[in-house]
Amino acid sequence: SQELEQSPQSLIVQEGKNLTINCTSSKTLYGLYWYKQKYGEGLIFLMMLQKGGEEKSHEKITAKLDEKKQQSSLHITASQPSHAGIYLCGADLSGGYNKLIFGAGTRLAVHP
Amino acid sequence: DGGITQSPKYLFRKEGQNVTLSCEQNLNHDAMYWYRQDPGQGLRLIYYSQIVNDFQKGDIAEGYSVSREKKESFPLTVTSAQKNPTAFYLCASSDRGTRNSPLHFGNGTRLTVT
Numbered sequence: 001s002q003e004l005e006q007s008p009q010s011l012i013v014q015e016g017k018n019l020t021i022n023c024t025s026s027k028t029l030y031g032l033y034w035y036k037q038k039y040g041e042g043l044i045f046l047m048m049l050q051k052g053g054e055e056k057s058h059e060k061i062t063a064k065l066d067e068k069k070q071q072s073s074l075h076i077t078a079s080q081p082s083h084a085g086i087y088l089c090g091a092d093l094s095g096g097y098n099k100l101i102f103g104a105g106t107r108l109a110v111h112p
Numbered sequence: 113d114g115g116i117t118q119s120p121k122y123l124f125r126k127e128g129q130n131v132t133l134s135c136e137q138n139l140n141h142d143a144m145y146w147y148r149q150d151p152g153q154g155l156r157l158i159y160y161s162q163i164v165n166d167f168q169k170g171d172i173a174e175g176y177s178v179s180r181e182k183k184e185s186f187p188l189t190v191t192s193a194q195k196n197p198t199a200f201y202l203c204a205s206s207d208r209g210t211r212n213s214p215l216h217f218g219n220g221t222r223l224t225v226t
Contacts, residue, residue, distance in 0.1 A: 004154070006154075009152075033214055033215070035217075040200070040220070040222065041219050041220065042116075042118075042202060042217035042218050042219040042220050043155075043202070043204075043215075043217040044217075045214045045215070045216065045217075048214050088154060088155070090155075090215070099157065099160060099170070100155075100157075100215060101154070101157070101171075102147075102154035102155040102156075103154050104152060104153055104154045105154060
């Protein structure tokens, strides 16, 4: 969806390196979700951000929400091969009715 | 374990045939959704249902139909009117009673129409 832009489209990093994926919305965000997808499989929920300035972490993945900029970032520290996959951001632009739209995804490869 | 089951994982059909994709959840969620995923694109919403016996069109509903006769089931029919049916289809559910509750996804059905 052009309402939700992700960058970069793809990323190749060496194991142990840090990386950041960005998600920018053209509209007001009522909730921002990060998911991970292995090729040909469903989406696995990572984190949800609701308030401007909110930051959440799970293991080596940290997500932040800049509400004023209508932008979220996903940061992976010391990447591992298990982090490889497609990362998608989803946003609720419907005012809380869970009608999510999704970005096109960022394909991440981590080389040993 | 609670979750969402989509079946089959792979589906092949001839052009002109209708086909129904199954989605069942045992999470006791009120809301269910169907998304379509094409290579290089994000997920696009086809239909969603907030409660039994009610559903609404998403952004790309043309050529698709759904029903919601039971809380746990939300089958999607891809009709012959859908011009480009070959895609990866994902079903999801959420707790409608909780504002901004995350969507839980099934493992998808890959439909190929030739």
